Amino acid sequence: MFPDPALTALRALLGDRLTTSPAVLDQHAASETHVTARSPDAVAFPETTAEVAALMRICASHGLPVIGWGAGTSLEGHALAVRGGVTVDFTRMDRLIEVRAEDMIARVQPGITREALNADLRATGLMFPVDPGANATIGGMAATRASGTTAVRYGTMRDAVLGLEVVLADGRVIRTGTAAPKSSAGYDLTALFVGSEGTLGLITELTLRLHGQPEAISAAVCAFPGMAEAVDCVIATIQSGIPMARIEFLDDASVRACNAHAGMALPEVPHLLVEFHGSPAGVAEQAARFGELAEAFGSRGFQWADRTEDRTRLWKMRHNAYPAIVASRPGATAVVTDVCVPISRLAEAVAETQADIAASGIPGPILGHVGDGNFHAILLVRRDDPDELATAKALAGRMAERALRFGGTITGEHGIGIGKKGHMAAEHGDAWAVMGAIKAALDPAGLMNPGKLVEDQ
Structure with missing residues (x-):
């Protein structure tokens, strides 16, 4: 039962940006997969770090669970309120705070989406390359240590986040990391919170590493006679040191679903989707080397996409593969x-x-x-x-x-x-218990996104 004093205090803090509307609660109990849980008791829409900290202190004083929420696109039920409590929706904290082009970094609030961030960066000649497919929020991407189609070249969120501002379970606000390219100053708390899935604190600001927009981009889609040939081509490409920006695989069933969903007409056999970034000469050389490899593994139906609109259509098809596959049944x-x-x-x-x-x-x-x-x-x-x-x-x-x-x-x-x-115990053994000990040290009451990642306290 949601305590009346807590509700009163939260309403005094946030006004109509705290809601118990059944429609909003149901929206924040939805999952894109089979994972289900109950609705939260309330949903908060803070606009500042100070509001998040005050909210956390109120919830801690009343023993209320707190769950962070971004775009709601997570596939393992990360943002579901398994024990009720308050879901903190960061969609109003969506600003690009600062771009330091000379240092190739940006400071952002957690609710900004990757597409909005890159739209804001377009005039600077810089980009944020981590691309999980969905137009996810940057805070959620950091919390789940997301990666995606470009990780083979640019790395994951582990590589992209230089520093964080985090509200802890007791309402304290801490900063981790710096704007410097490296540091040897103590424990790497940034890495600890990246991938913690909101179980240790709420991320309210991120300092991100940016990359230069490539001078030239070329993409291609190529068909293979079977799955083995396509996968062997991937292995040979990586082992040959060809610097791919993306190399994606679709089996025949995935291609069939994408054709139906996107109005494409690709042969219904396994495909690789590839992309190269760099100078015009470098991209041409990389593409030629990959083409030779693909041909050696039986590739047919090679289609290059050098125009922006053709590349956009190709990667839109790939990014929409999940809903296309679900719609196929x-x-x-x-x-x-x-x-x-x-x-x-x-x-x-x-x-x-x-x-x-x-x-x-x-x-x-x-x-x-x-x-x-x-x-x-x-x-x-x-x-x-x-x-x-x-x-x-x-x-x-x-x-x-x-x-x-x-x-x-x-x-x-x-x-x-x-x-x-x-499956965590099988992968980590006693290290999983160490994760639980860290959780207990930072969140002794077990209020931060309970029921996730570590053993229940």
Whole structure:
């Protein structure tokens, strides 16, 4: 039950920017996948760090859970209020605070989306390259240590975040990191909070590393006779040292879904989508080397996209692959898998996964950012069929076990949330208990996004 004194104090702080409207509560209980939870008791829309800190002190004094919320696009239930409490929606904290072009850094509030940030940066000649597909908020991307299509060249949010402003469970506001390119001053608290999924504090400001906009960009899509040939081409490309900006994989079922959703006419066979960044001469050389490799692995139907509008259409198709795949089975929901393995084990991992899915009877198109060993199977299950859901969860579990057997990880970019918590002990052993000890030290009452990432306190 939401305590009246807490509600009164929060309303005094935020006015009509605190709501208990059932429609808004339901909106903040929604998930894009099968993961479900109850609604929060209230949703807050702060506009400043001071308001977040005051809100946190009120919630701490009344023992209320606090859950951060960005764009709501997380796939493992990270932002769901499993124990009720207050969801803190950061969509009003969406400013680009400062750009320091000479240092190639920017300071932003957590609610700014990656597309809005890059629109603001366009005139500076700089860009923020981390691209998870969805138009996610930067704060949410940091909280889940997101990556995406460009990680093979530019890295993940771990590499992109130089510093943070964080509100802790007791309302204290701390700053981590600096604007300097490096530091040896004590524990790396920035890295600790990046990927903590809101279980240690609420991120209210980020200092980001930017990159120069490339002088030339070239993209291509190429078809392969089978999955093995496409994956082997990826491995050969990486091992040859060709500096790809993106290298994405779609299996035949994914291509079929994208064709239907985006009005494309690609051959319904496995495809690679690639992109090169650099000088015109460098891009031309890289593209030529990749073309030779792809041809050696049986590629056909090579289509280059040098014009901006053609590249935009190509990557829009890739970014919309998830809703396209879900739409390919009307009435279905998805169990989304997300494993990452060493590049040397990628072909084996994909082949075993494909055979496992085929034997299950569950539709499961495979796609992913295979340039860094990260791939997904989108397991489609009927919403009203518990047997299909159980089969899909078992498949996902075997994928996680396979990734660990191959020296990889249970999640390359989606994070843990609710959905993958059961595999944390297998990946981390006693280190998972150390994570729990850190959580207990910073949040002894267990109020920050409870039920996620670590063992329940």
